[in-house]
Amino acid sequence: MNIFQASNCPAWKFLNDFCVIVLGYFLKKKNLLPYLEFLQEENGLQAIVPVVNSNGATCFEELSKENSENLFLDSKAFFSAKKFFLPNREREFLFEKKAASFEIHETIKHRHKVLFGLRSCDLHALNALDKVFLDFYGYDSLYRNKRNTVLTIGLECLKPEKNCFCESFGTSKPDFFDLFFWEKKDGFFVEIGSPEWEKLYCKKFFEKTRENRNSQKENCSLKLETKNIAELLEKNFENPVWEKESEKCLSCSSCTQICPTCYCFAIEDFFIPGTEDSERYREWDSCQLQQFTRINAGIFRQSRKSRLRQFVMHKLSFFRQQHNVHLCVGCGRCIDACPAKISLVEIASQIQKNPIGAD
Amino acid sequence: MKKNIGKTRIGFFSLSCCEGCELAVLELNRDFVNALGFVEILESRILREKNPEQELGIAFVEGSIVGKDDLEKIQKIRQRSKFLVAMGACATIAGIPGIRNSLPEKTKSALPLHAVKKPLAAVHRLSDFVKVDFELQGCAINEKEFLKILVQLHHGFFPRLEEVPVCKECKEKENPCLLLKGIACLGPVTYAGCDALCPGVKAQCIGCRGFTKDANFASLKSMFKEFGLKGNEIKNLFTYFNNNPFEKGGF
Ligand code: SF4
Ligand code: SF4
Ligand code: SF4
Ligand code: SF4
Ligand code: SF4
Numbered sequence: 139m140n141i142f143q144a145s146n147c148p149a150w151k152f153l154n155d156f157c158v159i160v161l162g163y164f165l166k167k168k169n170l171l172p173y174l175e176f177l178q179e180e181n182g183l184q185a186i187v188p189v190v191n192s193n194g195a196t197c198f199e200e201l202s203k204e205n206s207e208n209l210f211l212d213s214k215a216f217f218s219a220k221k222f223f224l225p226n227r228e229r230e231f232l233f234e235k236k237a238a239s240f241e242i243h244e245t246i247k248h249r250h251k252v253l254f255g256l257r258s259c260d261l262h263a264l265n266a267l268d269k270v271f272l273d274f275y276g277y278d279s280l281y282r283n284k285r286n287t288v289l290t291i292g293l294e295c296l297k298p299e300k301n302c303f304c305e306s307f308g309t310s311k312p313d314f315f316d317l318f319f320w321e322k323k324d325g326f327f328v329e330i331g332s333p334e335w336e337k338l339y340c341k342k343f344f345e346k347t348r349e350n351r352n353s354q355k356e357n358c359s360l361k362l363e364t365k366n367i368a369e370l371l372e373k374n375f376e377n378p379v380w381e382k383e384s385e386k387c388l389s390c391s392s393c394t395q396i397c398p399t400c401y402c403f404a405i406e407d408f409f410i411p412g413t414e415d416s417e418r419y420r421e422w423d424s425c426q427l428q429q430f431t432r433i434n435a436g437i438f439r440q441s442r443k444s445r446l447r448q449f450v451m452h453k454l455s456f457f458r459q460q461h462n463v464h465l466c467v468g469c470g471r472c473i474d475a476c477p478a479k480i481s482l483v484e485i486a487s488q489i490q491k492n493p494i495g496a497d
Numbered sequence: 498m499k500k501n502i503g504k505t506r507i508g509f510f511s512l513s514c515c516e517g518c519e520l521a522v523l524e525l526n527r528d529f530v531n532a533l534g535f536v537e538i539l540e541s542r543i544l545r546e547k548n549p550e551q552e553l554g555i556a557f558v559e560g561s562i563v564g565k566d567d568l569e570k571i572q573k574i575r576q577r578s579k580f581l582v583a584m585g586a587c588a589t590i591a592g593i594p595g596i597r598n599s600l601p602e603k604t605k606s607a608l609p610l611h612a613v614k615k616p617l618a619a620v621h622r623l624s625d626f627v628k629v630d631f632e633l634q635g636c637a638i639n640e641k642e643f644l645k646i647l648v649q650l651h652h653g654f655f656p657r658l659e660e661v662p663v664c665k666e667c668k669e670k671e672n673p674c675l676l677l678k679g680i681a682c683l684g685p686v687t688y689a690g691c692d693a694l695c696p697g698v699k700a701q702c703i704g705c706r707g708f709t710k711d712a713n714f715a716s717l718k719s720m721f722k723e724f725g726l727k728g729n730e731i732k733n734l735f736t737y738f739n740n741n742p743f744e745k746g747g748f
Contacts, residue, residue, distance in 0.1 A: 191671055193671070193672050193673055193697070193699070194673050195671050195672060195673040197671045216673075217668075217671045226669040227669075385715075385716065386716050387713065387716070388662075388664075388685035388686070388713050388716055388717060389662070389685070389711050389713060390662050390664035390665075390684070390685040391661065391662070391664060391665050391668075392664050392668055392674065395664075395665060395668035395669065396668055406657060408645070408648070408649075409648050409649060409651075409652045409654070411528065411531060411532060411535070411644065411648045412531060412532075412534050412535055414652075422665075422669065424661075424665070427660075427661050427662075427665070427711070428660070428710070428711050429660050429661060442711075442713065475668075475674065475677075477674060477676035477677060477685065477720065478716060478720070
C-alpha cells in the first residue's frame with residue numbers, strides 16, 4: 139500500500155479522527171538534527187528540510203553540512219515544497235529519430251526522500267495535487283514516480299502568520315502524513331499517520347511518552363467565510379471588483395508560482411544540437427501570463443482582469459466543483475508574495491459584501 | 498541519429514555597440530565548437546579575416562542605429578538574409594547608445610557626435626527600420642538562448658522565446674523579492690530569460706531585456722512613488738536601457 143492511499147483509508151481516518159489519545163513517541167528538540175541526519179545516513183533517505191537559503195529567503199532544500207545551521211522552524215517557509223513534486227523545469231522524455239519512426243526514452247530515477255517540516259496547509263496542498271495528478275485523469279507518471287518515493291513529516295504551527303487563514307478551510311488540522319511533529323516543551327510529540335512510518339522510526343531518539351497531540355495553536359486572525367463561496371463567485375463573474383483589483387496587478391505571476399497547489403505547466407520540445415533527436419520539457423506556467431491562453435487565433439484571456447479572476451475563481455470555485463475540495467489551503471503565500479498587495483481573501487470578502495444579482 | 502541537411506550559413510554584424518554580444522556567443526565554448534558541425538560562419542569581424550558579402554540563412558545583428566551608415570548597412574544585410582535576428586539591448590531597445598534619446602535637450606546638443614557619420618535625430622532599435630524576425634534580449638545576450646534560436650531555426654522550427662516577466666524566473670530561483678522590501682525593481686515589466694540574474698545577487702532589475710507587451714507601468718510607477726522615489730529617479734530607472742523613441746515605458 140502506498141502512502142497517499144494509506145492516509146485516505148476510511149478505517150485509518152476513523153481512528154485518526156476519533157482517538158484523542160494517539161499512539162506516538164517523543165523526540166527531544168536537541169535530537170531533531172541528529173534524527174534528520176540519522177534518516178539520511180542510516181536509512182538512506184534524502185532529507186529535505188526548511189532552511190534560510192543563501193539569498194536570505196526561506197525555502198526547502200536538501201539537508202547538508204552547509205545548511206544544517208540554517209534550519210528554519212519558526213513558521214512556514216516562504217517558498218513551498220512544491221518543486222519536489224512539480225519541478226519548475228523537468229525533462230519528460232527524449233525522442234530518438236529512427237528510419238521511419240520515433241523511439242521514446244524516459245529516464246526515471248528518484249532517490250527516496252523524506253520531506254520534513256511540512257505544515258498542515260502544505261500537507262493538504264499535496265493532497266490537492268494528488269487529486270489532479272493521481273486520481274482524476276488517470277495518473278501522471280512523472281508526478282507519481284516522485285510522489286511514491288516521498289515520505290512526509292509534518293510540523294505543527296504554534297503561531298499563524300499575518301496572512302495565514304487555514305482555519306477557514308479546515309486545513310489547519312493535519313491530514314495525509316506519515317509522521318507529524320506536535321510542538322511540546324523541549325520537544326515534539328510524534329504522531330504516526332500511515333503504515334509507512336516505520337521507515338522513519340529511530341530507536342535511538344524516539345522515546346516512550348504519555349504526551350498526546352493537544353494542539354496549542356493560536357487562531358488565525360485572517361478569516362474567509364467559505365460557505366457557498368464557490369457558487370457566490372460564479373454568480374459574480376462580472377462583479378466590478380475584478381476590474382478594480384486588476385488595475386493594481388502587475389501580472390508578475392508571483393502568486394501562482396509560489397502557491398503550493400498551482401499546478402499548470404507548459405510543454406516545449408527542443409532539438410539536441412547536431413542530431414535529429416529532441417527532448418520534451420515541461421515548465422511551470424501561470425494563468426496570470428498572457429502566453430497561458432495563446433492559441434493560433436490569439437490570446438483568449440487578454441485582459442488583466444480575466445487573468446486575475448481566473449486565479450481566484452480556480453482557487454475558490456472551479457476546482458471545488460470538479461474535485462469537491464478548494465484549490466486553496468489558506469497558506470497565505472500568494473498574499474505574502476504579491477508586490478501589489480492583492481489578496482484573494484480581500485477580493486472574496488468584497489464580493490461577499492457587495493454581490494451582484496442579489497435581490 | 499545524425500542529420501544530413503546542409504549547414505546553416507550565418508553571419509554576425511555590429512552596428513553601434515560594444516560588440517559584447519558577439520563575445521557572449523563565444524562563451525558557449527564547447528557548444529560553440531560543436532555548433533560548427535552544422536553552421537558555417539560566413540561573416541564576422543571578430544572571427545574571420547575576410548568577409549565576402551553573400552546570401553545568409555541567419556544574420557545576427559548587434560548594435561543600435563545611430564547614423565545613416567548604420568541604416569544603410571542594416572538594410573543591405575536584411576536584403577541578403579533569410580532571417581534577421583536582433584541581438585542584445587542595443588539592437589532590440591536602443592539600449593546604452595539610446596541614452597542620448599532620454600537626455601535633456603541642452604545636454605543632448607552638447608554631445609560630441611562628430612565620430613558618427615550623419616547622425617540621426619534619435620537612436621533606434623533595428624525593428625524601427627527593417628523587419629526583424631527574432632529578438633535576443635539582454636545586455637549582453639544569454640548565450641544559451643542564442644544556441645536555442647540557432648538550433649531551432651537550423652531544423653526549420655520557429656523558436657519560442659521568453660515572453661514572461663523576470664519575476665517568474667526570480668520565483669523559480671527562490672530569491673527574496675526586492676519590491677517587498679521597498680526597493681524599486683523592473684522585474685515585473687521586463688522580459689525573462691536571464692534567470693533573474695540581478696535580483697539573484699540582491700540588485701534591482703534595470704530592464705536590460707526590454708519591456709514586456711503586457712507591462713503595467715502605471716501600477717509599478719505608483720508603487721515606486723510610494724517607496725519614496727522622485728519623478729526623475731523613476732525616469733532614470735525606466736530609461737537605463739529602454740531608450741527606443743517608441744518604447745520607453747511612458748517616458
Ligand atoms: S502576485 Fe499580485 S501583482 Fe503579481 S500577478 Fe499575482 S496578483 Fe498580480
Ligand atoms: S491561493 Fe494563496 S493562500 Fe491559497 S493555497 Fe495558494 S498561495 Fe496559499
Ligand atoms: S490558479 Fe492559475 S496557475 Fe494556478 S492552478 Fe489555477 S489556472 Fe493554474
Ligand atoms: S525581485 Fe524583482 S524580479 Fe524578483 S520577484 Fe521581485 S520584483 Fe520580480
Ligand atoms: S535582471 Fe533585469 S537588468 Fe538584470 S540581467 Fe535580467 S533583465 Fe537585465
